[in-house]
Amino acid sequence: MERVCTDCGRTYPLEGPWRCACGSPLDLRGLPDLPAQPPELDRDAGLWGCEGFLPVDARVTLGEGWTPLLNGKEDGVQYKREHLFPTGSFKDRGAAVVVSHALDRGADRVIEDSSGNAGLAIATYAARAGIDAEIFVPSDAKPGKLRAIERTGAALRQVEGDRADVTQACIDAVEAGDGYYASHAWEPLFLVGTATFALEVAAQRGWEAPDAVVTPLGHGTLFLGASRGFDRLQRAGWIDDVPRLFGVQASGVAPIAAARGNDRDAGRNDFADGIQIAEPVRRGGILDAIEASGGDAIAVTAAETEQAHDRLARCGLAVEPTSATAVAGLERLREQGAIGEDDDVVVPLTGDN
DSSP states (O other), rough: OOOEEESSSOETTTTSOOTTTSOOOEEEEEEOOSSSOOOOOOOGGGGGGGGTTTTOOOOOOOSOOOOOEEEEEEEETTEEGGGGTTTTTHHHHHHHHHHHOOOOOOOOEEEESSSSSSHHHHHHHHHHTOEEEEEETTTOOHHHHHHHHHTOEEEEEEEOHHHHHHHHHHHHHHHHHHHHHOOOOTTTHHHHHHTHHHHHHEEESSSSHHHHHHHHEOOHHHHHHHHHHHHHHHTTTTSSSEEEEEEEEEETTOOHHHTTTTEEEEEEEETTTGGGGGGGHHHHHHHHHHHTTTTTEEOOOOHHHHHHHHHHHTTTTTOHHHHHHHHHHHHHHHHSSSSSSTTTTTEEOOOOO
């Protein structure tokens, strides 16, 4: 298995750099082939319950994985309750794999930049592993998220400016040799971790993929993980078809939706603060995944997000506002006919309060 540049095609060993010399992100090539039939899964092993699906041993775990798949009140909708992970978000899927890999590499310190959930996940798994963590966050990040990160013992670095400034400050620290960059945006093993979302959905549905999956979309770590996971399952013959993938962004900060001609409202959706990413690292990969699956990307307003958030709460589903963007997006996609009323849809609820 090796790292390969998404732009120039240069290759590196698995233990290689976090990005290509040309500045582009890296993907993984050479993941092991899956057997012709799905094996019996060991759900007690969490993310590692399917032998051969993850290329990294479980060096650190908190029992993550196998979040419930709940039927919604609407016909044909199922909610994957990713907000029930140990740190309260799907980012635990990637964090468990990336920190396990960091331990394999002998790292004693990990560094990450995040608006909240990814930073908390990396800091928590680093604490569990007994290594240091330094998390770079926006100065205006939610106080509750900052306190949660600090409680892990991680060093917290608040950065003035926009989200890009936070990332640059983190990269400067990485390039100064201060630690292993456990980035949810750049590290391809993070996507290998989030691909377990697709494995679980397919297994929980008796190896029948849904017609569509609708996710919040910022850097696209869950969106791309789902794409790669379902594609891998389909190539192995475990599912017949890959679902259409739809990403939902926050209006006003919606580069993927804009590239698809769908950012209809320039008003900034600050209610969905977790996905306000103006320049996704893997922009090209996200657009390719949309095209390959026959899906799309749209942007929803703060009002639409808040209404969906309230609807979820009235159904007993207490999640963070960013999770509600996917629910708001599904409603509009159905109104537009992009997703039919009879289509079978899975929506991940990506984070808690």
